[in-house]
Amino acid sequence: xxxxxxxxxxxxxxxxxxxxxxxxxxxxxxxxxxxxxxxxxxxxxxxxxxxxxxxxxxxxxxxxxxxxxxxxxxxxxxxxxxxxxxxxxxxxxxxxxxxxxxxxxxxxxxxxxxxxxxxxxxxxxxxxxxxxxxxxxxxxxxxxxxxxxxxxxxxxxxxxxxxxxxxxxxxxxxxxxxxxxxxxxxxxxxxxxxxxxxxxxxxxxxxxxxxxxxxxxxxxxxxxxxxxxxxxxxxxxxxxxxxxxxxxxxxxxxxxxxxxxxxxxx
Ligand SMILES: Nc1nc2c(ncn2[C@@H]2O[C@H](COP(=O)(O)OP(=O)(O)OP(=O)(O)O)[C@@H](O)[C@H]2O)c(=O)[nH]1
Ligand SMILES: [Mg+2]
Ligand SMILES: [Zn+2]
Numbered sequence: 214x215x216x217x218x219x220x221x222x223x224x225x226x227x228x229x230x231x232x233x234x235x236x237x238x239x240x241x242x243x244x245x246x247x248x249x250x251x252x253x254x255x256x257x258x259x260x261x262x263x264x265x266x267x268x269x270x271x272x273x274x275x276x277x278x279x280x281x282x283x284x285x286x287x288x289x290x291x292x293x294x295x296x297x298x299x300x301x302x303x304x305x306x307x308x309x310x311x312x313x314x315x316x317x318x319x320x321x322x323x324x325x326x327x328x329x330x331x332x333x334x335x336x337x338x339x340x341x342x343x344x345x346x347x348x349x350x351x352x353x354x355x356x357x358x359x360x361x362x363x364x365x366x367x368x369x370x371x372x373x374x375x376x377x378x379x380x381x382x383x384x385x386x387x388x389x390x391x392x393x394x395x396x397x398x399x400x401x402x403x404x405x406x407x408x409x410x411x412x413x414x415x416x417x418x419x420x421x422x423x424x425x426x427x428x429x430x431x432x433x434x435x436x437x438x439x440x441x442x443x444x445x446x447x448x449x450x451x452x453x454x455x456x457x458x459x460x461x462x463x464x465x466x467x468x469x470x471x472x473x474x475x476x477x478x479x
C-alpha cells in the first residue's frame with residue numbers, strides 16, 4: 214500500500230503498479246466495494262472482508278459459543294445486504310450438539326439457513342451452499358473455521374489448533390484473513406476468531422433493521438425516532454408482549470443499543 218499503511222481488506226480488488234522486475238507491486242488504489250464487513254469500537258474500525266456476498270457464521274457446541282456474537286454478526290451482515298448461513302460444526306459431538314441445536318432453532322425459525330455438520334466427516338454438504346458466492350467464515354476461535362476450509366480446499370493447509378478445555382476457548386490460531394478459490398465463481402475467506410463484534414458504527418435504526426423480524430413492526434411505532442426501549446406506542450414492544458417476536462432477540466437488540474451508545478436517527 215502506498216502512503217498510509219492498511220486500508221485494504223481481504224477480498225478487495227485493487228489497482229497495482231508493478232515495481233522492479235515485476236514480481237512485486239504497490240497498491241495504488243482500492244476499487245469500489247460491493248460490500249464491507251467490519252467491526253468497530255469507539256476508537257477504530259477493523260475490517261473483516263470486502264466484496265463478500267455471503268457470511269458463514271461458524272459455531273460449535275465446544276467450546277461454547279456466544280449467542281450475542283451471532284446476533285451481532287447477523288445485524289452487521291443484514292445491513293450490508295449479505296446472505297447468511299449458520300453452520301453448527303462438530304456435529305460428531307452428538308450430546309453437546311443437541312443442546313446447541315436447540316438454542317439455534319430460533320434462528321432457523323427466523324428464516325436463516327442452518328446447517329449441522331462435522332468438518333471431520335462430511336463438509337462437502339456445505340459446498341452447495343457456498344457455490345456462486347464469495348463467502349467469509351466468521352466466528353469465535355476454536356469453532357473449526359480453518360478445519361472446514363482445509364477439508365474443502367486441501368491446498369489451503371491452514372494451521373488449526375486444539376481448543377483449551379480449561380478455558381473453554383480456542384487459541385486464536387488464525388491471525389490473518391485469506392481468500393481461497395473454490396471455482397471460477399466461488400471463494401471462501403478464512404478469518405481470525407472473533408472475541409468481540411463491536412457495532413459502534415451502526416445507528417439504532419440500522420441495528421433494528423439488522424433484526425429481520427422487527428422490520429414490519431418498527432415502522433408502525435408511534436414515534437418515528439422510536440428506539441424500542443420503553444417508548445409509548447412502540448409496535449415492537451407490543452409484538453414481543455403478544456408473543457409475535459421472540460423476547461431473546463429484543464433483549465439482544467436492546468443491549469446493543471444501550472451498550473454501543475448508538476445514535477438516534479437524525
Ligand atoms: N470433534 C470435532 N472437532 C473439530 C471439528 N472441526 C474442528 N475441530 C477441532 O477444533 C479445534 C479448533 O479448530 P480450528 O479450525 O483451528 O478453529 P478456528 O475456528 O479456525 O479457530 P481460530 O483460527 O482460532 O479462529 C481443532 O482441534 C479442530 O481439530 C469437528 O467437526 N469435530
Ligand atoms: Mg482458524
Ligand atoms: Zn418502537
